[in-house]
Structures are given as C-alpha cells and as structure tokens.
Amino acid sequence: MPFQLEFLWTDILIYLLLASTLAFTFYTLRHEHLRVPWRQVARRPMAMASLVVLAVYVVVGLMDSVHYRPLLEIRNQAERVYSNEVLSLLDKLTTTLRTRVEKTYSAPFAVQAYSKETVEYPDGRHAREYPRLTYGGAHLRNPQDRATDIARRTGFAALTGIGLWLVSVAGFLWWWRGSAESWNGAARRLWRGESQIPWRAIWVTIGVVIVLAANAASLSPLYHIFGTDQVGQDVFYKSLKSIRTGLVIGTLTTLVMLPFAAVFGIMAGYFRGWVDDVIQYTYTTLSSIPGVLLIAAAILSLQVYVGNHPESFHSATERADIRLLFLCLILGVTSWTSLCRLLRGETLKLREVDYIQAARALGSSHVSVMARHVLPNVMHIILITVVLDFSGLVLAEAVLSYVGVGVDPTMDSWGNMINSARLEMAREPVVWWSLASAFVFMFGLVLAANLFSDAVRDAFDPRLRK
Amino acid sequence: MIAYIIRRLLYAIPILIGVNLLTFALFFFVNSPDDMARVHLGGKRVTPEAIEKWKQDRGYDKPLLYNPAGAGAGKLTDTIFYRHSLRLFVLEFGRSDNGRNIGYDIRQRMWPSLAIALPIFIVGILAHITFAMLLAFFRGSYLDTAGVVLCVVMMSVSTLFYVIGGQYLVSMLLRLVPVSGYDVGVDAVKFLALPVLVGVVSGIGASTRLYRTLFLEEIGKDYVRTARAKGLSELRVLFRHVLKNAMIPILTGVVVVIPLLFTGSLIMESFFGIPGLGSYTIDAINSQDFAIVRAMVFLGSVLYILGLILTDITYTLVDPRVRLS
Numbered sequence: 001m002p003f004q005l006e007f008l009w010t011d012i013l014i015y016l017l018l019a020s021t022l023a024f025t026f027y028t029l030r031h032e033h034l035r036v037p038w039r040q041v042a043r044r045p046m047a048m049a050s051l052v053v054l055a056v057y058v059v060v061g062l063m064d065s066v067h068y069r070p071l072l073e074i075r076n077q078a079e080r081v082y083s084n085e086v087l088s089l090l091d092k093l094t095t096t097l098r099t100r101v102e103k104t105y106s107a108p109f110a111v112q113a114y115s116k117e118t119v120e121y122p123d124g125r126h127a128r129e130y131p132r133l134t135y136g137g138a139h140l141r142n143p144q145d146r147a148t149d150i151a152r153r154t155g156f157a158a159l160t161g162i163g164l165w166l167v168s169v170a171g172f173l174w175w176w177r178g179s180a181e182s183w184n185g186a187a188r189r190l191w192r193g194e195s196q197i198p199w200r201a202i203w204v205t206i207g208v209v210i211v212l213a214a215n216a217a218s219l220s221p222l223y224h225i226f227g228t229d230q231v232g233q234d235v236f237y238k239s240l241k242s243i244r245t246g247l248v249i250g251t252l253t254t255l256v257m258l259p260f261a262a263v264f265g266i267m268a269g270y271f272r273g274w275v276d277d278v279i280q281y282t283y284t285t286l287s288s289i290p291g292v293l294l295i296a297a298a299i300l301s302l303q304v305y306v307g308n309h310p311e312s313f314h315s316a317t318e319r320a321d322i323r324l325l326f327l328c329l330i331l332g333v334t335s336w337t338s339l340c341r342l343l344r345g346e347t348l349k350l351r352e353v354d355y356i357q358a359a360r361a362l363g364s365s366h367v368s369v370m371a372r373h374v375l376p377n378v379m380h381i382i383l384i385t386v387v388l389d390f391s392g393l394v395l396a397e398a399v400l401s402y403v404g405v406g407v408d409p410t411m412d413s414w415g416n417m418i419n420s421a422r423l424e425m426a427r428e429p430v431v432w433w434s435l436a437s438a439f440v441f442m443f444g445l446v447l448a449a450n451l452f453s454d455a456v457r458d459a460f461d462p463r464l465r466k
Numbered sequence: 467m468i469a470y471i472i473r474r475l476l477y478a479i480p481i482l483i484g485v486n487l488l489t490f491a492l493f494f495f496v497n498s499p500d501d502m503a504r505v506h507l508g509g510k511r512v513t514p515e516a517i518e519k520w521k522q523d524r525g526y527d528k529p530l531l532y533n534p535a536g537a538g539a540g541k542l543t544d545t546i547f548y549r550h551s552l553r554l555f556v557l558e559f560g561r562s563d564n565g566r567n568i569g570y571d572i573r574q575r576m577w578p579s580l581a582i583a584l585p586i587f588i589v590g591i592l593a594h595i596t597f598a599m600l601l602a603f604f605r606g607s608y609l610d611t612a613g614v615v616l617c618v619v620m621m622s623v624s625t626l627f628y629v630i631g632g633q634y635l636v637s638m639l640l641r642l643v644p645v646s647g648y649d650v651g652v653d654a655v656k657f658l659a660l661p662v663l664v665g666v667v668s669g670i671g672a673s674t675r676l677y678r679t680l681f682l683e684e685i686g687k688d689y690v691r692t693a694r695a696k697g698l699s700e701l702r703v704l705f706r707h708v709l710k711n712a713m714i715p716i717l718t719g720v721v722v723v724i725p726l727l728f729t730g731s732l733i734m735e736s737f738f739g740i741p742g743l744g745s746y747t748i749d750a751i752n753s754q755d756f757a758i759v760r761a762m763v764f765l766g767s768v769l770y771i772l773g774l775i776l777t778d779i780t781y782t783l784v785d786p787r788v789r790l791s
Binding site for chain 2 (some may be wrong): 297421446
C-alpha cells in the first residue's frame with residue numbers, strides 16, 4: 001500500500017459519533033412517534049437551509065478526519081518506510097494549497113508580496129520593490145491582467161456551477177415528480193415552494209454552495225484567495241483545516257459528557273435519597289468552579305505532563321490531538337452539570353407517573369425501568385441540549401485558544417487564527433485577511449447551527465408545542 | 467430569613483471543601499511538585515539540587531498529606547495540603563511561584579476589574595431589557611422579526627471579533643479613545659468607554675433574545691389580559707405588569723454574576739490592557755504560575771456560591787410567593 005492509515009484518538013471518537021448518529025437516524029425513521037417532531041423541523045425553510053450549510057462543514061470535517069502516512073520509500077524490498085508527517089484526505093485534495101507556501105504575508109488575490117524586498121536585476125542594479133509572489137498569480141505574464149483573469153475565471157466557474165446545479169435540480173425533479181405530473185408542473189411546484197419540505201430553500205442554498213465551491217476550486221490553485229499568513233501559508237487552507245477542530249470541539253465534548261449527565265441525572269432523580277445527595281453534591285461542586293479557570297488548571301496540568309513525557313507522543317500531530325481530546329474532556333466536565341440538573345428534575349417528575357409505577361409493580365428491575373421507560377422520555381431534553389450547546393462550544397474554542405488554554409498552538413483553529421490576528425491588525429498596512437477568513441468560516445458554522453438548533457428546540461420542547 | 471442565610475452559608479462549606487480537594491488533586495497529584503519545578507526551571511538538564519531548591523523556596527518540599535516526621539499536630543499541619551490548600555479558607559493566598567504576595571495583588575487589582583465589569587453589567591442589563599421591551603412592544607411586526615434575526619446574527623459572532631473590530635474602528639480609524647491602557651480617577655473614563663461599549667454590544671444578541679422570550683411568555687398570561695381589559699395603555703401593561711413579573715427569571719441569571727464582577731473579564735482586560743484580576747489570571751496561565759491559578763479558582767468558587775445565595779435572597783424580595791424555609 002502506498003500509505004498507512006493512522007487513527008488518531010479524536011478520529012476514532014468521530015467515527016463512533018458518526019455511527020451512533022446513523023443508528024439513531026435509522027431508529028428514528030422506523031418509529032412514527034419519533035418522526036413527528038423531526039418532520040416539523042423539516043418543514044422550516046430556515047432550518048433546512050442551515051442543514052445544507054452544516055452538511056457542507058461536516059463533509060469537510062469528515063474528510064479531514066481520515067488520516068494516513070504516505071509511503072516514503074521501500075528499503076530492501078520488504079521494509080516500508082512511512083513518512084512521519086500525518087496527512088488527511090483533505091490535505092490530499094488540497095495539496096496545491098498546502099504546498100504553495102510564500103515567504104510571508106500576501107493580500108487576497110495578490111500577485112505581489114506584502115512587504116518590499118531588495119531585488120537584484122540581471123544588469124547588476126538593486127531596487128527596493130514589491131517582488132512577485134512565487135505562486136500567487138504566477139501564471140500571469142503581466143500583473144496588470146489580474147482583474148480580467150479573475151473576472152474571466154469567476155464567470156466561467158459560476159457558469160459551470162450553475163450548469164452543475166441545473167443538472168442536479170433536473171435529477172431531483174425526475175425523482176420528485178409524481179407519476180402523472182408533467183415536468184413543467186413539478187418545476188412550477190418547486191419554484192412556488194408548494195411542498196411540505198421546503199425544497200425551494202434547500203435547492204437555492206445548494207445552488208449558492210455549488211457556485212461558491214466552483215469559484216474556490218477554480219481560483220484557489222492559482223491565487224491565494226484569502227491571502228497568506230506570516231509564514232506564507234494559504235489562509236484559505238488554514239480555514240478549511242480549522243473546520244475539523246471546531247466540529248470536534250462542538251460534538252465530541254457533548255459525546256463525552258452525555259453518558260455521565262444521563263446516567264447520573266436519571267439515577268439521582270430515580271433513586272433519590274443518598275444517591276441523589278452524592279450526585280447533587282458532585283455537580284454543585286464542579287459547577288461552582290468558574291469554567292475557564294477549571295479548564296485553565298486542567299490544561300496547565302496536561303502541559304506539564306506532556307512536557308515531562310515527550311516519549312509517549314510520536315508526532316506533533318499526535319500531541320496536538322491528545323490536547324484537543326483532553327480539551328473536549330475537560331469542557332465536557334464543565335458542561336455536563338446543567339444537563340444533569342435538568343435530567344434529575346425531569347426524572348423526579350417521571351418516577352411518580354403511572355406507567356413507571358406499573359412497570360415497577362410488574363417486576364421490572366430498576367435498570368430496565370430507567371433504560372426503557374425513563375430515558376426515552378427525557379430524550380427530548382438531551383437532544384435540545386446537544387444542539388443548543390454546539391454553537392456555544394465552537395465559540396468557546398476561540399476564546400480559550402486566545403486565553404492560551406485552548407487547542408495546541410500548532411493546530412489550525414479559528415481561535416489560533418484570531419489570536420495571531422491581534423498583532424496583524426496593528427501592522428501598517430493592516431493585515432486583515434486572517435481575521436476576515438476566520439470570521440467568515442466561523443460565522444457560517446455558528447449561524448447555521450443556531451438557526452438549526454432553534455428549529456429543533458421549537459419542535460421538541462413540549463412547552464412550546466401548541 | 468437570617469436563619470436561612472446562615473444555613474445556606476453552612477451548606478457552602480462542604481462544597482468549598484470539595485472545590486479545595488479537587489484543585490489540590492489537580493495541581494499536586496496529577497503533577498508532582500517535581501514536575502512543576504522542571505517546567506519552571508525549563509528543559510531536561512535540570513539538576514536535582516535546583517529542583518530541591520525551587521521546591522524549598524516555595525514550600526513544596528513537604529509531603530502532600532501526612533508528614534510522619536512532624537511532631538504532634540505537625541504530622542498534619544506540616545504538609546503541602548495544610549499549608550497551600552487549607553489556608554485558602556481564611557483567604558490566605560500565600561505567595562505566587564515568583565514570590566509575589568497573591569493576597570496583596572488581588573486586593574490591588576480588584577478595583578480596576580470592578581471599574582470595567584460594573585458599568586458593563588449595569589449598562590448591559592438596562593440596554594438589553596430596553597431592546598427586548600421594544601421588540602415585545604412591536605411583537606409580530608416586521609421590526610420584531612428583523613430584531614430577532616439581528617439577535618441571532620449577533621449571537622453568532624465571537625466576542626473576540628467585537629473586541630478586535632471595536633478596537634480597530636474606534637481607536638485606530640476614528641482615534642476617539644486610546645487602544646488600551648488604564649488610569650485612575652476621571653482619566654479612567656477615556657480608557658473604559660470602549661471596553662464598556664464592546665462589552666454591552668457583544669451581549670446584545672443572546673440577552674435581548676432571551677428577555678424577549680421571557681416577556682412574550684408573560685404577555686400571554688391571564689393577568690395581562692385583565693390589565694388590558696381594565697383599559698390600561700400598552701406601555702403601562704408592559705412596564706408595570708409584564709416587566710415586574712418577567713424580572714423573576716431575569717434575576718436568576720443576573721444576580722449570580724454580581725460577586726463574580728470582582729474577578730473581571732479575562733478577554734476584555736487582556737485586550738484593553740486593564741490591570742485587573744482577569745489579566746492577572748491570564749498572565750498567570752501564560753507564565754504557568756500554579757499558585758495564582760489555584761488562588762483564583764478558589765476565589766471564583768467562593769464568589770459563585772455567594773452569588774447563588776444572593777439569588778435566592780433576591781427571589782424573596784421580588785416574588786412574594788417565594789418563602790425561604
């Protein structure tokens with residue numbers, strides 16, 4: 001094999017999360033009563049448009065979660081030597097972005113460097129001027145052609161994107177149209193938004209995404225569309241890599257804390273007595289420590305551990321990954337308490353309900369009552385918390401990285417990009433593109449997550465149901 | 467009432483003991499003092515003597531929990547746990563890893579923290595309630611919809627962007643106020659104006675939306691219909707009846723943070739160069755000063771628990787139905 005698969009800890013957890021999400025989806029699809037609230041979510045145009053955006057982020061994040069080490073050479077026919085560098089599928093797809101490193105900063109779409117350099121001409125003259133970039137716009141013979149070149153390529157990419165979109169819409173119509181319905185009728189129905197599921201909103205969003213992606217695909221190999229950072233790395237590539245970090249923090253944290261919150265919350269409410277006292281004491285203690293400080297304390301301890309045990313980590317990627325996982329764990333510890341409290345309160349109410357009393361009277365064990373009767377009835381609370389927490393966690397990552405207790409400084413994350421932007425904003429002329437890029441990518445994800453979670457909450461919260 | 471407060475304060479003791487044990491475990495069991503010394507002295511080529519000296523200077527050379535060499539009560543008191551953790555209960559914070567008196571630093575830095583956190587808190591609440599009232603007044607109209615959309619959009623922007631954007635726009639482009647710094651007395655105003663503005667604006671999205679939901683929940687209730695039936699004007703209904711009743715859930719979220727205002731805001735203070743407890747904590751984190759972080763964790767917990775007690779007391783003041791017992 002020309003490569004060796006590498007499973008980082010967070011990768012494994014992501015696969016686990018993906019598997020459980022798929023299992024949950026299949027389970028939901030087969031049970032009518034679970035499908036009802038989801039159908040309500042599916043009727044909200046805003047929610048479905050957000051879902052499309054979220055799906056794009058998730059696909060990028062998943063591609064960045066398949067890691068491997070490329071083969072360097074084969075020694076003595078049998079022994080294979082693999083690179084120390086861990087790459088992902090996304091890295092492979094964006095090789096042009098990753099390897100085209102400039103010397104230092106350059107503005108978006110620039111063909112010349114950000115700072116002046118002394119250039120020596122063949123005839124021996126020296127001059128201070130902005131040198132051409134090694135890669136950005138290198139295909140242009142004359143820098144003045146840049147505007148026309150970009151316009152031409154944008155137009156071409158947009159047309160390709162629209163063409164692709166039209167083909168997919170046609171494919172969709174073929175599947176969607178009733179057997180007796182004409183193509184025109186189906187298209188009109190789609191255009192007017194006359195459908196239970198807001199297909200119009202979904203397809204408009206997909207169209208926008210396709211056109212943007214086509215533009216990025218056609219322009220980014222030739223220019224640095226979001227500029228380059230201090231060491232000349234493409235900012236667009238860094239933003240793409242940051243997606244995984246954001247998603248991991250937002251989802252794995254929840255995955256980590258969910259079992260604790262569910263088991264302890266339900267146990268506290270169900271058994272009451274000393275079990276309740278112990279669990280309540282535990283979460284009150286944990287929640288009374290200010291979150292940032294607890295995280296800081298824990299990350300500091302981890303830093304000391306990593307610093308004293310360098311032999312346990314083979315590569316920088318692995319070290320950064322452990323830190324990311326640990327951050328998820330500690331964020332989980334600080335955030336499980338509120339869910340636990342909610343679940344305890346709900347279980348306290350549920351345990352007095354007739355069907356639970358009946359289950360007990362019929363001889364069901366405590367474990368089976370909790371798992372089969374209580375848990376499904378508090379599922380909506382868990383679900384609402386999970387989706388509502390997501391955007392908060394993505395935002396928290398940025399703040400924590402800024403404070404210095406977030407992800408590893410070598411890891412691509414929006415927090416680290418913002419952190420470095422602080423100094424860049426003070427430069428003259430202002431280096432604004434790192435910040436802008438982090439803003440755009442982060443805002444897209446968080447806004448989509450917020451809009452989607454609103455719809456989920458409205459659909460699942462019994463208090464809001466009419 | 468007083469009996470209740472005393473009981474609540476007594477309940478706080480086991481929780482604080484828990485916090486204390488937890489931080490102790492985190493700082494001394496996960497990493498031994500030797501590890502800390504090595505990190506501080508830097509590198510692998512640290513001599514055992516240097517480590518011993520580092521520990522001795524800071525009093526970390528004692529056993530963790532039990533000292534068999536001590537005499538009498540010294541078996542328990544001549545330990546790291548007693549000297550570095552239990553002392554926190556009487557707010558004796560000891561010395562930081564680079565030798566400064568933490569208690570003195572905290573007392574000094576508390577006031578700049580308060581100077582920025584208190585205005586943000588007060589102006590913030592007033593502004594957010596006003597905006598929420600406005601949206602509730604125009605509920606169902608385009609203004610309301612636009613307002614809610616704006617709230618969601620503003621919620622989706624990280625605080626860091628507000629800070630960096632505000633600094634760039636107001637300080638660097640318009641040159642209205644200095645970028646960062648702090649001064650005592652009247653001069654402080656020009657340094658505090660921007661942080662307060664940024665603090666209030668960054669909170670608008672989430673708070674306004676939450677308060678609007680709370681107001682709308684109250685507006686649907688019977689007593690509001692009665693008030694309208696009596697012929698009260700909409701404004702009177704909103705301010706005299708709805709606001710008063712919606713205050714109860716608002717207070718839950720708000721009163722808790724009052725004591726924590728002392729510890730300041732990590733981000734604001736470090737961005738705007740205000741010498742408060744927030745930047746103190748960040749500096750301690752960056753220089754890996756465990757003693758300061760430990761002290762701040764404990765102080766934060768004490769203040770948080772105080773906030774919870776305050777919340778319960780406020781409940782009785784605003785809601786006559788709640789009787790503390």
